Structures are given as structure tokens and as C-alpha cells.
Amino acid sequence: MTTPLHPSAATGFDQGAAAYARGRPDYPPAIVDWLREALALTPRSRVVDLGAGTGKFVPSLLATGADIVAVEPVAGMRAQFAAEYPQLTVLDGTAEAMPLADASVDAVVCATAFHWFATAAALAEIRRVLRPGGRLGLIWNVRDERVPWVTRLADLVRSYAGDTPRQADDTWRRVFPAEGFGPLQQTEFAHSHEGPAETVIVGRLLSTSFIAALPAAAREELTQRIHALIAAEPELAGSDRVAMPYRTMAYATQKIA
Template sequence: MDSTPAIHRAAADGYAKGADTYVRGRPDYPPEIDAWLHETLGLTAGSTVLDLGAGTGKFTPRLLATGARVIAVEPVAAMLAKLAATQPGVRTMVGKAEAIPLPDASVDVVVCAQAFHWFATAEALTEIHRVLKPGGRLALVWNMRDARVPWVARMDSIVNEFEGDAPRYYTGAWRKAFPHPGFGAMDERHYANHHTGSPEDVILNRVRSTSFISALPPQKQALVDERLRALIAAEPELRDQAVVTVPYDTAAYCLARLD
């Protein structure tokens, strides 16, 4: 029997239902990430990188652009199918962070983009340590809406009301998994980012792509949509605009395997 932890119900249900919306609603990453992948993580042609919790592959093209060989592991089959369809050169595998289907010391870098908060446990870190080569890197990346902007904070409050017990990056609970044996100190970087497009995509579809929102019953999803549309109508920066910009902060963390 599989003794690894089950996928959180918000991820299993929400992401399976909302894979298409995830593709449309999620922001890209800032250009500074490309230099970080090369200079901090050391990714080059000849490297092997594991995209762990890869989802639909939103971050995967950044990894491919380094020239590295990319392996994508994701527990939600519907999301992995989207990645496989758009990135046929990537080796894809269904799997969990607590039971990675790869040999010991087989990858140079493990990247968790928008994912680590789902499996921020000692068990997952021990498994990540196992598949990393000595001297390899663990990288954690998140795009977070910049709630210092008042209307963004109001948008977040609508979303957060429905989070229940779903793990979230913004709470900082994921940090409790560190320090962990075999990993060095955490290097932390932040980059300004933004998501520009129609309000339907960068606000409504972005929120709909949130796991626990996608898992809501239809009447509650409609309520969230209604409240977001009211926010758009009340905010001068958003009202009657065909194209809007949501500000983001991209956080990038790196830890080295020490032994």
C-alpha cells in the first residue's frame, strides 16, 4: 500500500477541475528569473532538473530555456496532461513529492514553482534530498499578488475567505519545514512582476484557478465571481478597462544539498 500522504483535497479536486482555467489565469515569471536559474541554480545544457509539482507546466518553459533536461512530476493527472500536450520534449511522470519516481542522486536541481506549500514536510524534503546529486540545489518559486496595493488587498480578502485549511504561501507556514538535515542556508530573492490582460483572465480566471475556489460548488463560485465583478466596478483603475495590470512579487529561494 502507498503510505505517502494523500494529496490535499483542495488540490486534488480543484486542480483536476480547473486545469484549463489555470493555464489562462496564471501569470508568467519576470525576466530576472532566467538569470537566477543560470547563476544561482547553475542550470545549463547537460544539467538535469526536476520540475516537482509541475502542474500544467507554467514554469517549465523557463527550465527548458536553460538547455537542461527537464523531468516533470505532478500528482494531478489532468494537469500533467496539459503539460505533456504543450511540452512534448519533457519527460512526464505522475508522482508525489513524498515518493518521487526517480533514482537516488539523479538530478542536479529540484524546482518547486507555486507548489512547495502543498508538501512542506520533512518527509518530502528527505525525498528531495535523496534524488538530488551531492551539491545539487533545491529551488522554491512563488508568484504572489502585491497586497500593498489596496485594491489587490481587497481582492485577496475575497479569495482568502474560502481557503479553509488549504496550505498557502502567504501564511509562511511552509518555512516551518526548515532547517532540514542535509540542506544549507536559504538564499532569498524578490523580483517585481505583473500580470497584464483582460479583467476576465488576470482577475476572474486567476481567482477561479485557485485550488479551493475551483473546488467550490457552482453557487459559491458564482458568488466569488459576483464579488470580484463588484470590486472591478468600484475600482477606478479597473472599471471599464479592457486591459488591466495586477502587480505581483516573485519570490525565489535556493538551498544547496550539503552531502
């Protein structure tokens, strides 16, 4: 039985798919070598982009030459994905019910997605579709809160989170160690998202699921608060371009043959 999508994802990502595509950062170039080494992706591999969203992780996967199948439960996200990558297949499915045959893929990748479906049932389904020895990769772009102004922005947004699942709360880790999988291997990359503050900061924060799901008036109030914080930060105020610092966290585990 498939767990219903959290309301923040069902509403926020469906309504905010275009904002998500504009506001979210890409992934660091170094992640391509990680995909080749940690997940063993080659042009002969078949990989599932699970919780593919609008396709933000697709360029990294395309660079490996692997055959890509995307699975995404939110209709608005699928439409954005299909418009951006008409040459790829994007299927309507969830982590607990993928429309794929048993042992049919070499790898499953969840890019800024696994926290939404970190359950034993999802891992059992991932294990089902993986071939013996297949790999699971979990990747997140995490704002680097070691930088004080990033922490202040994060605190502003966190107050709206409610019970929305988030990578930062680490509850996704509770499903590991997982039956049928080896230990998680962790790698970290430094990354940044550069551009106008309106895109890199405001657009990114407004693309957050629980923010996109807010009523318009509440979202506008938050937008004004973000602008006020930017104007008060010496490192940001009056800058044509800013750099939001990230830590890209990557985890790999292998299906036990």
C-alpha cells in the same frame, strides 16, 4: 508513506486544470538568470520540475537548456502539461515518492508548489534524488498586497480558503533549517500580469485550488462579487487592460555534499 493530496488540490486542480493554464501568470524573465546563478543550471544539468502542474514554469527552465523531468500527482494537470509540452516527460509522482533514482538530478524546482508538501518527508525525498551539491529552488508568484485594491481582492478570496495550505501563511518555512541542506537564500523580483481583467483578475482568482473546488453555484456567486469589486475600483473599472502586480519570491538551498 505518501501523504494524501489535500482535497483542494485533488479536486480543484483536477477539475480546473484548463482554467489554471489560462489564468495563471508566467514568471519574470529575470528568473532565468536566477536559475543559472542560484541553481547552477546549464545545458548539462538535469532538473526536476516538482509539482509541475500545467507547465507554467517550463519556459523558464527551457531557457536554461537543462534537461527537464516533470513530476505531478494530479491527472488533470498531467494531461494539460502533456498537451502543452509533448516533447517533455511528465511522471505521476509526489514530493514524497518521486519515480527517480538516487542522486540522479542536479536540481529540483518547485514553482508555486512547495507549500502543498512542505514536510520533512518531502525534503528527505528531494535530498535522495539530488546529487551531492545539488540545488533546491522554491519559487512563488505572490500578489503584491501593498496595492490596496489587490488586498481587497485577496481578502475576498481568503474567506473561502479554509485549511488549504497557502504560501502566504508562511507555514512552509517551518521545515527549515532542513537536515542535509544549507541555508535558504532569498531573492525577490517585481513582476506583473497584464491583460483583460477577465483573465488577469477573474480567471486568476477562479484558478485558485479551493475556489475551483467549490460547487458551481458558490463559484458563480464569487465571480459576481469579483466583478462588482472590479467595477467599484477606479483603477480597474472600464479598463480594456489591467496589470495585476506581483512579487516573485525565489529561494535556493544546496544539498550538503
